[in-house]
Amino acid sequence: xxxxxxxxIAWIALIAGCGGNAPAPTNPAAVxxxxxxxxxxxxxxQTTVAVVSPALTSQYHVQFVEGAxxxxxxxxxxxxxxxxxxxxxxxxxxxLVESAVRKGVEAMTICAINDKAIVGAIEKANEAxxxxxxxxxxxxxxxxDIAGYTGFDQRKAGRLCGEYAVKILSEKNSDATSTVYIITxxxxxxxxxxxxxxxxxxxxxxxxxVVGSGPGNWERLGGMNLAETALKANxxxxxxxxxxxxxxxxxxxxxxxxGKDTMTLGLDGNPDTLKDIxxxxxxxxxxxFPKEMxxxxxxxxKNYLDGEAIERRNETPLKIIDASNVGEYLN
Amino acid sequence: MRSFLNASILRYIALFREFAAVGFLILLCLFLxxxxxxxxxxxxxxxxxxxxxxxxxxAAGMTFVILTAGIDLSVxxxxxxxxxxxxxxxxxxxxxxxxxxxxxxxxVLSILLVACACGLANGLLITKLHLTxxxxxxxxxxxxxxxxxxTSNSSPVQVLDxxxxxxxxxxxxxxxxxxxxxxxxxxxxxxxxxxxxxRYLYAIGGNETATRLSGVRVGKYKALAYALSGLFxxxxxxxxxxxxxxxxxxxxxxxxxxxxxxxxxxxTSLYGGEGSIWGTFLGALIMGVVRNGLNLMGxxxxxxxxxxxxxxLIAVTVDVFARxxxxxS
Numbered sequence: 001x002x003x004x005x006x007x008x009i010a011w012i013a014l015i016a017g018c019g020g021n022a023p024a025p026t027n028p029a030a031v032x033x034x035x036x037x038x039x040x041x042x043x044x045x046q047t048t049v050a051v052v053s054p055a056l057t058s059q060y061h062v063q064f065v066e067g068a069x070x071x072x073x074x075x076x077x078x079x080x081x082x083x084x085x086x087x088x089x090x091x092x093x094x095x096l097v098e099s100a101v102r103k104g105v106e107a108m109t110i111c112a113i114n115d116k117a118i119v120g121a122i123e124k125a126n127e128a129x130x131x132x133x134x135x136x137x138x139x140x141x142x143x144x145d146i147a148g149y150t151g152f153d154q155r156k157a158g159r160l161c162g163e164y165a166v167k168i169l170s171e172k173n174s175d176a177t178s179t180v181y182i183i184t185x186x187x188x189x190x191x192x193x194x195x196x197x198x199x200x201x202x203x204x205x206x207x208x209x210v211v212g213s214g215p216g217n218w219e220r221l222g223g224m225n226l227a228e229t230a231l232k233a234n235x236x237x238x239x240x241x242x243x244x245x246x247x248x249x250x251x252x253x254x255x256x257x258x259g260k261d262t263m264t265l266g267l268d269g270n271p272d273t274l275k276d277i278x279x280x281x282x283x284x285x286x287x288x289f290p291k292e293m294x295x296x297x298x299x300x301x302k303n304y305l306d307g308e309a310i311e312r313r314n315e316t317p318l319k320i321i322d323a324s325n326v327g328e329y330l331n
Numbered sequence: 332m333r334s335f336l337n338a339s340i341l342r343y344i345a346l347f348r349e350f351a352a353v354g355f356l357i358l359l360c361l362f363l364x365x366x367x368x369x370x371x372x373x374x375x376x377x378x379x380x381x382x383x384x385x386x387x388x389x390a391a392g393m394t395f396v397i398l399t400a401g402i403d404l405s406v407x408x409x410x411x412x413x414x415x416x417x418x419x420x421x422x423x424x425x426x427x428x429x430x431x432x433x434x435x436x437x438x439v440l441s442i443l444l445v446a447c448a449c450g451l452a453n454g455l456l457i458t459k460l461h462l463t464x465x466x467x468x469x470x471x472x473x474x475x476x477x478x479x480x481x482t483s484n485s486s487p488v489q490v491l492d493x494x495x496x497x498x499x500x501x502x503x504x505x506x507x508x509x510x511x512x513x514x515x516x517x518x519x520x521x522x523x524x525x526x527x528x529x530r531y532l533y534a535i536g537g538n539e540t541a542t543r544l545s546g547v548r549v550g551k552y553k554a555l556a557y558a559l560s561g562l563f564x565x566x567x568x569x570x571x572x573x574x575x576x577x578x579x580x581x582x583x584x585x586x587x588x589x590x591x592x593x594x595x596x597x598x599t600s601l602y603g604g605e606g607s608i609w610g611t612f613l614g615a616l617i618m619g620v621v622r623n624g625l626n627l628m629g630x631x632x633x634x635x636x637x638x639x640x641x642x643x644l645i646a647v648t649v650d651v652f653a654r655x656x657x658x659x660s
């Protein structure tokens with residue numbers, strides 16, 4: 001028993017005592033980077049910027065971080081990448097922002113898992129007076145201070161996919177009826193907006209018929225299962241549109257196995273999808289250039305820290321990549 | 332005589348283990364401090380305790396369950412369902428009556444009631460229908476997660492400011508979750524150490540049939556253990572809801588694995604009958620310290636998973652080894 005008590009006392013002593021050795025600033029933002037880096041491997045008054053991702057389980061966020069680190073290091077900054085263990089761990093994002101605040105970063109850019117359930121995390125940074133940027137979203141957050149947004153318009157991305165669908169379907173069937181199956185993500189902002197944008201365009205074309213849709217849960221296997229069922233249930237499916245590349249790749253695999261000529265359209269423009277496009281497995285994908293987005297987010301932060309005026313909304317480029325231009329983007 | 336010897340050896344092993352765990356924790360802290368001086372700042376130590384509080388509190392409940400040789404896979408889903416329905420209840424009461432205090436009380440009470448009811452459902456399925464704990468809680472895990480999506484209409488629910496007090500307010504400079512954390516552990520310690528309920532849980536885990544034959548109402552105590560596990564998951568929901576500000580139906584996916592890991596690192600045997608509440612506390616703390624320290628150092632989360640997995644394996648290997656030594660002697 002006494003050991004257990006000893007442990008408790010030791011921990012409480014740690015809390016009470018260590019404060020004396022390394023006094024905690026009441027406002028970490030007011031403390032220079034030099035004070036926080038004592039004994040650390042870093043040099044001088046290097047600017048540190050934190051990039052908070054939901055999780056690094058998808059290529060998308062990994063590429064964003066790569067772009068951000070590359071750009072940040074070209075300014076001589078230290079870019080600290082922080083990420084949760086899975087894209088559903090909202091509480092972890094609060095922990096990560098807390099860590100960035102303790103570390104005393106000059107600024108941070110956050111990709112929220114959800115544009116509402118991020119408020120608690122941003123409050124932590126606001127309280128510490130650290131400027132917060134949001135990436136991969138242009139939706140204004142309420143009740144918190146945000147310095148700027150970098151991302152692409154999800155609905156516009158859906159519309160661009162819709163326009164491309166209209167183009168390739170009319171090339172294939174001219175005025176005859178074409179059939180489309182839609183694979184959504186887990187219902188939520190990103191999936192809903194993309195699907196809505198796609199509908200806005202194709203609903204204007206009475207000769208394009210949507211024969212069904214279902215959630216592929218953002219996963220390759222989910223896309224494959226749905227496509228398999230859709231191909232069996234319908235005599236002819238001309239196009240499968242999936243709101244993410246992984247699901248489009250799964251659908252393309254099902255199309256191949258069923259021996260059909262169904263076209264597949266994804267949304268992301270991931271490097272491995274580009275290879276599939278070149279190989280003729282996937283028809284096309286709307287590239288959203290996450291690495292570019294990482295760089296743009298960092299440029300924006302640099303301008304802000306340099307005291308220049310910045311755009312509140314920074315829209316990042318979007319481009320359809322198919323067999324005709326895939327060569328330019330493969331390296 | 333022989334069994335007496337064994338018992339005292341086991342006690343030494345338990346002591347050795349806790350010594351080892353505390354020693355490991357201290358070494359870990361010193362290492363992280365040498366890499367990142369901010370680690371041992373007063374504010375960061377408070378952060379660590381707040382960050383572990385949700386997992387640690389649910390792990391206290393899980394300890395009751397695992398001591399009976401059971402398991403509760405549903406705590407993550409219970410956290411989401413209780414959090415979402417409590418947040419919704421708070422909002423609904425606020426829109427009906429102008430008194431904010433009533434809404435906050437109603438919301439908080441709903442969180443705890445829903446969580447406790449889910450836990451009780453687990454307990455009744457196991458004791459009345461004789462389902463194995465793994466299956467019963469797997470079923471409730473799925474049902475509670477589904478209900479969380481249905482009640483919240485698949486989107487996050489805003490949590491009343493008043494309800495967030497439990498996670499954000501400070502008392503004597505310390506954030507409230509720290510008090511909830513220590514309060515839960517003191518209560519659990521008292522229950523396990525000084526009440527019949529606690530003694531019976533150990534007995535049930537050691538030999539359920541023998542315990543039943545000696546006249547103990549095993550079903551009642553087991554059901555109570557699951558109800559407590561649910562209730563504690565509700566307390567965790569209160570902290571998570573307060574910290575995040577919105578309660579999403581996806582919240583807490585995989586939470587049960589962190590909770591079970593804390594209990595296992597703490598030395599409680601999955602076969603039941605052996606373990607201590609402070610061991611679980613240490614287990615949760617070790618995981619929290621690793622996560623926080625590696626986050627400060629900017630280490631990739633995937634590497635953190637590898638580190639935590641290794642700690643689980645090392646902790647359990649030490650247990651197995653110690654037990655084998657005790658059997659041989």
